[in-house]
Structure formats: structure tokens, C-alpha cells
Amino acid sequence: MVFSSNVFLFLFLPTFLGLYYLCGARYRNLLLLIASYVFYAWWRVDFLALFAVVTLWNYWIGLKVGAAGVRTRSARHWLLLGVALDLAILGYFKYTNFGVDSFNALIATFGLQPFVISHILLPIGISFYVFESISYIIDVYRGDTPATHRLIDFAAFVAIFPHLIAGPVLRFRDLAGQFHHRTHTLDKFAEGCTRFMQGFIKKVFIADTLAPLVSHCFALENPSAADAWLGALAYTAQLYFDFSGYSDMAIGLGLMMGFRFLENFKQPYISQSITEFWRRWHISLSTWLRDYLYVSLGGNRGGTVSTYRNLMLTMLLGGLWHGANFTFVLWGAWHGLWLAMERALGVDAAPQRFNPLKWVATFLVVILGWVLFRSENLQVAARMYQAMFSFGGWQLSEFGQAGLTDLQVATLVIAYAGLALFGLHDFYSKPLAHAAPKAAVDEPAGEAMPVAAGASRVGRLLAWSTTLQRPLLLLLFCASVLKLSAQSYSPFLYFQF
Template sequence: MVFASAVFLYLFLPLFLTAYYLTPKGGRAFTLALASYVFYGWWRPDFVLLMLVSTVVDYACGRSIARERSARKEGDDTRPGKRWVVLSLVCNLGLLGYFKYANFGIETLNAVLGQSAGTLSWTEVVLPVGISFYTFQTISYTVDVYRGAAEPVKRFRDFMCYVAMFPQLVAGPIVRYNTIADQLSSRTHTLDKFYRGVIAFQIGLAKKVLVADLLGQVADRAFAAPALDTGDAWLGSLAYTFQIYFDFSGYSDMAIGLGLMMGFRFPINFDRPYVSASITEFWRRWHISLSRFLRDYLYIPLGGNRHGEFRTYVHLGVTMLLGGLWHGAAWTFVAWGAYQGFFLIMERLAGKRSLYASFPRAVRILLTFVLVVFGWVLFRAPDLGSALDMASAMIGIVQRPTLVTPLDVRTIHLVAFAVAALLVWTQPTTQTIVARLKAHRAWIVQPLFLLAIVHLHFTDHVPFLYFQF
């Protein structure tokens, strides 16, 4: 189920909120967990079982780590619970590896073997939605418990709720266990929180429906076109640059808003990333929950900056490569991670400054934005060849095949472009609006939300050519 759908907005959400608030406070986590299983299993009920396996394994590992820690004798140098955290990592990364990367691995292997020794036959694995997010969350739980940064969860239903919680299940933010542990067992439900949650949800929905989805039409056509001229290549790339931000941040806003409606405070995920004056700054503002996760659970455990300059760059590079691969099982994502890692390393070499630090801030923002746009070409293109074609077109190297598909940018798309640019560079973030919520802002949001709802009805239309009502 997705948020911007009739079945979620008009059936699931009202029913869930009714059930949630009718449940006594002590049982609300369980209600939320059950609803999350319905939400998650809506399209593939069997994948709920997979999530349950992950939940049970990590719950048991967490409890076992705590038990070993409490049984540890003084003078014992071994770190208690190590085998359990290893088991949790093996299970979680094994699941992620199999479901997300097996196809990619076999395809790559076949591409290599195909040159000489034939290929392996393979039944394609279907990727369960949200597995990248909930495996990271369960990893954060066992690692935090192992490190002593969090107490093991006491009630299984709280852990079910943590793993399955539907608002951020599909697209984040990644909620680390130690940041939310207290809220799982005890949180307040106030009208103020609910109200702020509604506003965050409404803004998120408007961002997704009125900006991201419209610009997505342009981006989809651009990246499917056999060839584009320079202008269209830039339009397509810019459309995707705005689409991914408004889609992803809109979804995060909706998740944060839904969380607030249930009394949770989730981590923020975006902080005006396109006003960054360097790639380093960009990564402090873009997908913040992932950046923090990679820093705390990958970069620092690898050694971080504790083993000299060279090793620091290696750790940074590895982190970004794996971060790229986390986004999707394709070489384009690896290349995107390498691209981002390259600039992060270069900036670190330049003293944690951008490569163009001497320019005025406005110019630095523009240059960083251009670098980010080229990065998104790698991220969005179906393969490296297409990415190269698109990037070539953007710098003026255009190849024309027999049939060129026109990009067909319409008035409504130009309006969406203008609105996107205005919001990105002049307006505060959703979390700022929600944090300092004023009545007039809340009323400005209402027509936007209604417009989003109306437009969603418009785009939801299922057309038929041959029918009689």
C-alpha cells in the first residue's frame, strides 16, 4: 500500500486511526503492529512472514545479548553477546543479500561467464518492499543492545511495532532503535502532536502529488527516450532532480506526520539539501537518517578517521560504494556511490572544503547543485550506457537515432518546475514549519492539500475506451 492512494487515504487511514484511538494506551503498540502487517501485506501477504522471521530472530538475539551481559563475570574480557550480534547480522544481511542482490549477482556472474563458459540458470527473486529499511532498523537494534547504547526491548509487541511500523516502513526515515526506544513504551498523545502531524502529512502529500509526480512524467520520458538534445536532457535531469527530492522528502514528511498522529517523534530526513555549498554539506542535508546510519554502523566500525589519512579515504570510499549499492542492486547505483565518494574524498583532501570554496556562496550552491544533478543521472538511468548518453547530451554531445521521442513538456510541468524551484530555494523545510507551526501557515496548507486530493482523484482515473455506464 502507498500513502498517495485512495485505499490508504480513505479506507486504511480512517479505520486505523479509529482503531488506534479506541485501543487502551497499553495496547496501542500492538494495534499499530497489526495494522502495519495489513499495510505491508496488502500486495504480498507472504512477505509479512519474512518480516516476522526477522522480528523474532532479532528479538531473541537482543534478549540473548542482554542475558549474556547480565551473566558476565567480573574480569571476563570477552564482549558478551558477540555471537548473537553476529547471528543477527548474518540473518539480516543474508536476507537483504538474497532478496535484494541475488539477481544482480547472478546477472553479473552470467555476464562474465557468458564470455567463456556459459551461464547459470536462475529463478528471479522478488524484492520485498521496505526490506532495505527494516533490516537496517533491526540491525541497529541488536548492535545498539550489543554496544550497550540501548536496553533490550521488554515486550515483544513493542518490538513488532518498531520493526513493522507502517509510516516509515516503505521509504524511511530509518529509525534507529536507541532514538525511539523510550517512545515505544511510553509516549504522549496530544491534540498538538496530532495537529502538527496532520500538517506534515498534508504538506508531504502535496509535495508528492503536485510536484514530484508531475515532474516524474517528464523525467520518465526523458530517461526512456532514445536520444535527447541538450535542452531536453537538462530538462529531464532537472525534472528528476526535483522529483526525487519532492517524492522522497514528501514521503518522509508523510511518515513523520503519521508518526506524530500516533504520538511518535521520528528523525528528520531532509534539510534543504539543494542549498548545500559542497558535497560534504549535501550529505549532511540529504537522507540524514541514512547518512547517520552509515556513519555509525559502517564508517566508524570500519575505522573511521582513526587510522590515518589514507585509511580514512578508503573507509569513506567503501562507505559510499556500499551506500550506493544499498539504494539499488545495479551498477548505476555503485557508480553513483563512487561518484559521491569521489567528491567527498576530494573535499576532505581540500581540508573539508568544497573544491570551489573561494567562490561566493551562491556560486558554490549552484556548482554543487550541478554536480548533484549529474549524480542523479547515474542514479536514475537504467544502465551505465544510458547514463553516459544522457550526460553526454547534457554537455552538448547529441546522437540522433531514426526516431526521436519528443519530451513534450506541457504548461502544467512548467508550473511544477517553477513551484519546485521556489520551494527548494526560498521556503523553509516541512520540519521547520511543523516545529514553529502558526495558524496562518496551517491555513495556507489546507488548499494545497485539497488540491492534492483533487489532483489525486484526477490522476487516479482508470480509463476505458469501450464501455457503457
Template structure:
């Protein structure tokens, strides 16, 4: 079940919200847990067992850390808990990749030696494992609360608004909200508006430009024109697909009384790769900083050590996205530029040239991120250099619709002016009264008109298009 499906919009969400608001406060976490498990089991019931097992294991490992008699025991239990959680990722996400890579070094394949490991990747596993690991480390550091109820923790890990593709949350940031949170018409209205803005990003922008990206990356040896168009289309598709999901997750959270952290802040107006990572997938950047970069020593071990730490973090961040060499190389690309910017001071540049350079570097990286394999990425790079010809074939030109190109222009404009658009929507998207306590017509009617218009457009578009899953579901 995905947020952009009729099943979720017209069956699950209305039914769950009705049940949730009818539930007394002391049972709300249980209702939230049950609804989240139904949401996850809609995909596959068997992998729900893995989610439950990981959650219970993490909770009880956290208790052993908290009640350990001495610091050494706390460290041992923290190590056991983190190893157990990462072991889930190792088995389900990386075993096949490392086996393929290892046998490839010896000129053979896993099939030839009878060791092929092929297993379905559980949806959302990278996100809920990272949340589990952060809880264990925070508990070890003394940052997590002591009075954690099992039902609250299970509801936190399974929280359906962000279970599949983030933002990556930390229990210490939501602990107080599980004990007490506010439900109001104003907050519900803000959440609904935010949800439909995210849905519009996904349906009206990301899905609209996706055919151009698919055309460039699905064929062989794309021409210069098609390669650049496809790379730009994917750059826009990925952003509006993923940020749209994050908006929907944050909006759903508000409808349930939760306030999640922001996950994007107009990343395509960044003037350096350093700034880009402060604006793109913020929850992942914060997680990597707090639980990997700083424990590795951060920038405290000298210049050389800092560069190594940056590279290590970005490579592992790339590998987190997927078990393939394309993601590893994408991590190297970003890690290398982060180190170079720190060494040269480019991170502080604020010129228009810096904006153009950053967009180009990000776009080049997205080609490797999108490609199925390294040779496929090199084929697109060759096209971008004009080595596959300047003009696209007649067949490609026939498939390239004017509608997709028009939506690319619209999406680029939205990405460029997003901060201004966000201010406009926030000014007219709140039911908050004036200081004198009165409500203006605009503040009362504006949110309803905005939400209704966006919802109508997206539902109409959903009715005419085929199913399109969110890109980050594969990670």
C-alpha cells in the first residue's frame, strides 16, 4: 500500500483516522501500532514478522543496556544490539552483493559454485534498522528516556507515515510526543494541506517527468540531447518523488498529532555540495553525522583524518541506498567533493557560478545513482559528452512527449522558487487567528481552498495514470 494509491486514500486513511480519533488517549499507541502493522502487512505478511522481531529485539537490548551494572556491560549490550540490527541489513540487503563481488574477483559466479543468495528485500528495512540503531546508541549514551513503554516503542518503529521511506526519526525526539501530544483542527488542517502538497509533487511533477528519464536510461547509447534531458529529468523526478513522500509523511504525522523533523530544504538552490547535504535528506545527513562521522573522530583528528572520515561516511551512505557498485561510486563522488570543498574553501562560495557548478556536480552524480550498472552509467556519460551522436533517434523523439517536456520546465521552476512558494503556502495555509483572537476570511477559507484544489487535481491525475511506486521504496 502506498500513499498515492486509491486503497490508501479512500479506504485505509479515512478508516484509520476515524478509529484513531475515537480511541481514548491511553489506547492511541496501540491503535497506531495496529494500523501501522496492517499498513505494512498489506505488502507482505511474512516480512511483518521480521519488523516485529527486530523491534522486540531492539527494545529488550535497550533495556539490558539501561540496566547494565557497569559501563563495560553497557558497551557489550550496545554492541550486541547494533550488530543484531545491522545483521538484518547484512542478510537481507548485502549478502548477495558481497557474494557476487567476491566470486567475481575469482572469475566465477555464485551459481557456478552453488552459493547464490537471492532474497527479497523487505520494504523499508533500511529506515527502521537505522531508527533501531539510533535508539540503542542513544540509550548507551544516556540520551534516550528511561521509561519507555514497549507499545510506544513498537508504534514508533512501525509508525506508518514514515515507515517505508523516512524521514529517519529518533525515539528521543518523539518520546515526549508519545507521552503527550496535541490534536487540534488547526494542526489537522496543516497536516492535510502538507499531505496533498506532497501528493501533488509525486503525481503532478515526479510521475510526469519520469518518462523522459526512463527513455534515456532504459535504452543503449543515448545521444547528447537525450542523455542531458534524461539526466535532468531524473534529477527532478527523484527530488519531487522523495520530498513529496517526506511531505506526505510529515503531513500525516501532524494529522496524528506528531511533529516530525523536516527532510528537505530546497536542495537545488545549494551553492556547494556541503550545503546540498545540509538541505537534501536531512534526517539521513544528521544520522550519519551523529552515529558515524562523529564516532569516527569527525574533524578532530587533523586534516587528513577529516577527509578520510568524510569519504568513509559518504561511501557507506551510498551503500546504504543500495547494494550495488553504482551507489558506492556515487558515495565516492560526493565524499570527494565534500573533502575538496573543505580543503579549498569552495563550500563558502555564494556566487551564481557556485550554484551552477553545484547543480552540475549533483546531476552528474545522479546519473550513476540512477543507472542499473556502472557500464550503463558510462553509456549515459558518453552520451552527455556527445560520443553517441548529437541528436536523438526518430524512435526516441517519437516517445518524447511535449507534455513531459513542459512538466520538466514547470518542475524546474518549482524547485528554483520553492522557498518563495513555501512562504506563500504557509501564509495562507494556517487556521491560526490574529493576535486579537479573530479569524480572517483568508485564514479560514484559504487552507480549505488550497487543499481541495490540490486534492482534486491529484486525484484526477491518479485516475488516468498507472500505478507508480515511490523511488525510495527500493532502498
């Protein structure tokens, strides 16, 4: 089941919310757990058993680690056991096919017969709920949160359906208090509905409209430079509106139930460095990688060479987390390389002034990385790069024009206009309150930025538009629902991870 489906909008969600507010506070966490399991089992019932096993395993490990004491040798042994099994489960389901295919490609060069195994199906959401489970037992080991004895609360935390399939990556220590007590008000519910509708429009109206164009451009055998750049720019917009739309919907659904999740995106395409980009993009994952991988590797405490090594390893593993493909590994290496270079150059991770040249350079680096991220294999990526930098054929090819519609052009223009407008407003009016995940890790976050003169004009424009925001939002949401009903399926891009 996905948020952008009629069965969720008109059956699951209203039924759940009705039961949720009719039952007493004592039973709401149990109801949330049951509803989340139904939500997950809608895809495949058999993988629900794996989900439950991972939950029970980490609940038990958490109790053992907690009983052994903070950072004791015994606690460390229990922690290593818990993490080992979690990673073994993730590795088996997510990387076995990749490992066997890579091994077969290697031995084929020596004329040997390939090693044959049955294809292993990847359970949806496994990367997210395994990472959340690992963060819980590590936090218990470090003393950042006590081991919970409330199995229902822990199971509901792992399974809570708003974030179950594609994040954000939540932490038990941030939500433990909300499982015990959370407020339910009409204003909070209305805020959640507004946030959900915003995300739904991002996904259905923008991302889904651009999706066929992206697929068409990346499938061209001989793309022109214009075809390749159009595909890269369209995917850059599609991925952001798809994933940030999902995060908006997850945060909105949480608010409807009284939970307040942390933000996952803060206008990343306004960044003026890759370090700043990772402060703004997929914040829940980037901070997870910082706190549980980068710091565990030693962070920046072991000298310059060790710091660069840790940055590269963190980003390589972060790339591999996204999928079992060499394209993801190289994408991680690409970002790791830029993070290391920026750290060596002392690049400001929270700039106080907008520099167009730095923004253009950063945006170009991000786009080039997304080409790797989107490509099915290295051959497709090489074909796209070759076309992008052929510096010829700056007109769409005949095949490129065949996949382009007026609606897609208009949507792409609107998407980038919105990114520019809201990005500049966010830059001038809001400080980055969270720490950088990698290059500036272990260092304090940036200070609040002063409001520049140009920001007041952007702010006035946005303030003026708020008078039309709610009726326009409702109108667009209704139109998005109609559009959804006309299309057969609307999966989220991050489901594959």
C-alpha cells in the first residue's frame, strides 16, 4: 500500500483515524501497531514475519545491552551481536543478488560456469527499519536512551506506517516521550492535513508528471546533448519532489496522530557547497550516517588522513545503502570526494551570503551525481555523460522530442521556479539548525543568518500569496486525486531502497 493510492486515501486512512480517535489513549499505540502491520502486509504477508522477528530481536538485544550497563564490555558484546545479525539480514536480502552477479561476471572472464541461485526478493522498507533498529541499540549502549520494557511502544516505533516504507529514518530516543504522551488538537490535525496535501501534490502533480520524461531520456540509445541535459534536469526535480513529497506526507500523517517528526529536507538545491547540501538533503539519513557510522569510524579525531578516509568510507557505504549497484557506490564516492576536498579547503558549511557562482558549481556537481544515481548501470551513465559533454547537438533529437509534452515542459518550469523562490526565501529567513552530517561533523552548526535586503521582497511575495494558499492547496489536492485515479500506479522512488 502506498500513500498515493485510492485504497489508502479512501479506505485505510479514514478507517484508521476514525478508530484512533474513538479508542482511548491507552490503546492508541496498540492500534497504531496493528494498523502498521496491516499496511505492511498489504504488500506481502510473508515478509511481515521477518519484520516482526527483526523487531523482537532488537527489543531483546536492547534489554540485554541496557542490563549490562552503559559502554561496558558485556554491553559491547551484546551490541555487536545485535548489529551483526541486523546487518546479516540486510546483507542477505539486499546484496546477495548483487554479490553473486558480480562474482559470476568475474569468473566468466576465466571461462568458468556461473554460480546459480534463486533470485532473492527485497522486502520493502528493510533498509529503514534495520537502520532504526541499529540506532536504538547503539543509543542504549551509549546511554543516550534507556532500554524500553514496553514492547508495544518499541514495535510501534519500528513499524509506524507514515515512515515505514521510505523514511524518514526515525530514532527511538526522539519519539519515546511521544509514545508515552502526545497532544491531539484541532490545529495540530489541520497542520498535518495541510502538510499531507502539500506532499501529495508534490508527488502526484510534479514528480509523476516528470517521471515518463525522465525514463524516456535515460532510455535513449543515442541522446543529443539537449536530450541528456533535459533528462538530468528533469530527474533532479523529479527525485526531490517525489522524496520530499513522501517526507511531507509522513510528517503530516504523524501530526494527525499527535507525533511530530523531524524535518527531512530544507531546500537542498539552494546549497552553495556539497557540505551544505548534505545539511539539507535527506537529513534523517545523513545525520544517521554521521552519528552511527562516521563517528564510530573515528570521525575527525584521528588526524587529517583518517578524517578523509572516514568521510570516503561513510559516503561509499551510504551510496551502497541506496542499492546494490556500482552506480550507487560511485555516486557515494563522488560525494565523498567533494566533501573531503571542501573540508581541506575550509569551505563554509553555512554561508551567510548567497554567491551565484558557488550555487551554480554545487548544483552542477549534484546534477552530475544524480545521473549516476538514476542510471540502471554504468553503461547508461557513460552514455549520458558523453552526450552531456559532447558540446554539440543542442537541439532535442527526433526521439527526444517524441517523449516530450507541453505539460511536462510547463511542469518542469514550475518546479524550478518554485525551487528558486522557496529556496531563496528559506536561505535568507531561516538558519540551518542541524549539524553537518559529514565534512563538518563533530563541529557546531552554523549561526543564524541575517536577513538580506532582497529577502524582504521574496518574503512579502510569499506573505501575499498566503491569502490564496489554502483554497489553492485544496483545489490542487482535489485535482491531484483525480489525476491519481486516472493513472494505474504511483510508486515512490525510494521504495527500491
